[in-house]
Amino acid sequence: MKTIFGPIHSRRFGVSLGIDLSPSFKQCNFDCLYCELAPAATVDHQDTVVSVKEIITDLKAALKEHRNIDEITITANGEPTLYPHLDQLIDEIDKIKEEKETLILTNSATLTDEAVFNTLLKLDKVKLSLDAVTPEVFKKIDRPHPSLKINDVVSAIERFSHAYRGKLFIEILFVRGLNDTKEEIAALNDVLKKIKALRIDIGTIDRPPAYPVEGISYGELHSIATQFDADLPINIASRQHAEFVQSAYTEEEIINTLDKRPLTQEDIEILFDATTQKALQELIDAKKVIKIERAKLEFYIPAENVQRKRKKS
């Protein structure tokens, strides 16, 4: 069975080798409407389990072949934290990873289990998905195993974010008509304010989903980004922007937009027309707009924001 895949080049996470902890079929405690895998009944444990020995043997071989790897990403056809030997596996990876960082991509639900919570503390990076925080929307979009309650998951995420010493990322995937309402965004905002995350990636469906649901446009994602508190580290992570029309912004509008929501170069090329991009360059030359780095991504922000923060501290 093939447990290692990649290397994958990701703008957000660098070059990584992936470990698939459920290589033969989907084993997940969610059955998300937007899942890129086929629909499947939810489970709360793995029935088919690969051995740690097999994974480490495959990983050693892959690391020998691919030398320029930034990180080792633990994932699965399904939910990787259902893997019963995760703790032991992380210890074994730590012995051979050298300067590479470990990352797990999880749907967050098993953080309510103290053993999983403590195991994830060992990783260099953790990415937690959180699509909804109200029970109705959570049930509709993520279709969780009946044993899972979103209030418990949210409390566990909050507690984890304060206990964890590594780099924590949150990911929210928006589905049209489900979690893109003003009410759900406001509820998500209240929760996110209590979570200590390095970056919050918001995105939408960009691969064929398991069920007939639709993603939202880049413009809608951008509008959602502005509904979150301005000091939350929101990043629009989406390839769904081909249909978005560039607009003209005045100098004041550029500053206001960047003040509300720092933008990456990619966002700028999508949102701003050529004249606005030129005006932005002039603001950069005049040092009224500066570039900052946040978890590997570069963002443009008004220079005044940095001065404001310095005065506060």
Ligand code: SF4
């Ligand atoms: S948590 Fe991930 S693997 Fe599981 S159903 Fe949702 S999208 Fe699919």
